[in-house]
Amino acid sequence: MMRLNRFLSMAGVCSRRKADEYIKKGFVKVNGQLIRELGTIIDPENDIVEFKNTILKAQKPIYLILNKPCCYLTALEDKEKPTIKELLKNVNVRVYPVGRLDYNTEGLLILTNDGELAKKIMHPKYKLPKTYVATVRGYIDDDLIKRMLKGVNLEDGFVKPDDIKLVKNLKNESIVEITFHEGKNHLVKRFFMAFGKPVKHLKRITIGPISLGELKKGQYRYLKPYEVKALKDALENG
Numbered sequence: 001m002m003r004l005n006r007f008l009s010m011a012g013v014c015s016r017r018k019a020d021e022y023i024k025k026g027f028v029k030v031n032g033q034l035i036r037e038l039g040t041i042i043d044p045e046n047d048i049v050e051f052k053n054t055i056l057k058a059q060k061p062i063y064l065i066l067n068k069p070c071c072y073l074t075a076l077e078d079k080e081k082p083t084i085k086e087l088l089k090n091v092n093v094r095v096y097p098v099g100r101l102d103y104n105t106e107g108l109l110i111l112t113n114d115g116e117l118a119k120k121i122m123h124p125k126y127k128l129p130k131t132y133v134a135t136v137r138g139y140i141d142d143d144l145i146k147r148m149l150k151g152v153n154l155e156d157g158f159v160k161p162d163d164i165k166l167v168k169n170l171k172n173e174s175i176v177e178i179t180f181h182e183g184k185n186h187l188v189k190r191f192f193m194a195f196g197k198p199v200k201h202l203k204r205i206t207i208g209p210i211s212l213g214e215l216k217k218g219q220y221r222y223l224k225p226y227e228v229k230a231l232k233d234a235l236e237n238g
Contacts, residue, residue: 004028004040007049011056012094012113019115027052061114062093063223063231067215068109074100084109087218098122098207099183107132107204108212111220120235121207127181128208128234129162135201136192140166140174144195152194156184159191173200208234 008019008028020038022028028035029050030042042049049056066084068074073083074097084097088111095111098118112118120126151160159182167175174197180187189199205212209230215221223231 001041001043004030004035004042004049005038006116007042007044007058008051008056009115010058010061010113011049011051012059012096012115013051013056015115015119017119022051029053059093059113061112061117062091062095063110063112063114063117063228064091064095064220065210065212065215065223066109066111066220067212067217068101068106069217070104070106073103074109084111088220091220101204102186102189102202105202105204106217107202108207108210109204110207110210117232117235121231122183124182126235129179129181129206130183130204130208131163131177131179131206132188133167133203133205134176134178134188134192134199135173136176136197136199137173138197139169140176140197142166148191148195152191154184154190154194159184159187161191177205 004023005016005019008014008022009016013019014022023038024036026034026036030040031048044058066087068084071082072087073081075083076085077083081103093113095113096118098110098112098121101107101109110121121128145164145166148164149161151158162179162181164179165177167177178188188202192199210223210227
């Protein structure tokens with residue numbers, strides 16, 4: 001037996017909180033009866049649950065990571081540009097990207113049908129750190145790193161990295177590793193631009209305890225049970 005909102009989350013529809021909204025709006029039926037009462041308990045083995053007149057089945061939670069290449073949309077469908085769905089061959093369960101990466105940004109994406117976990121990963125209150133490797137134009141020295149660590153005001157508020165490290169200086173550019181737990185749009189690119197260092201290339205390498213590792217560009221793999229546990233523990237302790 002389980003709560004109806006949890007069933008909707010396990011079926012990949014949405015988070016539990018969003019499921020409660022859908023139930024109140026009258027989008028959900030159980031055994032042909034419209035349900036609006038929150039906290040309703042169902043038997044997932046025997047009850048028939050419909051969402052917007054489509055019968056649902058509880059899916060086993062699936063967690064995978066993808067090394068997104070440049071020039072793919074973080075979306076499951078688009079009429080004009082290639083999407084990450086084209087890279088998810090042989091994934092027979094519908095999974096959703098947790099957050100997004102820009103069209104020309106590469107690196108780590110988590111995909112899952114666990115709506116509750118996805119919501120926590122994206123919510124700023126859990127402060128899950130995300131680390132990027134950025135190649136920026138121009139020379140960066142230790143003094144500038146110290147200034148960056150103090151943060152900067154952007155058009156939508158003050159931002160401060162959790163950590164920033166200079167990896168190396170090249171002839172006309174620098175490679176920097178930077179970590180934020182915030183999730184504002186184009187945050188890394190706007191942060192470096194505020195210091196006059198436009199980003200040439202950007203790659204996300206970690207989300208909390210989950211690391212891209214040696215996963216090749218365009219490939220995906222399923223998370224191991226200990227990785228899923230580590231991710232959930234990081235969210236609980238965040």
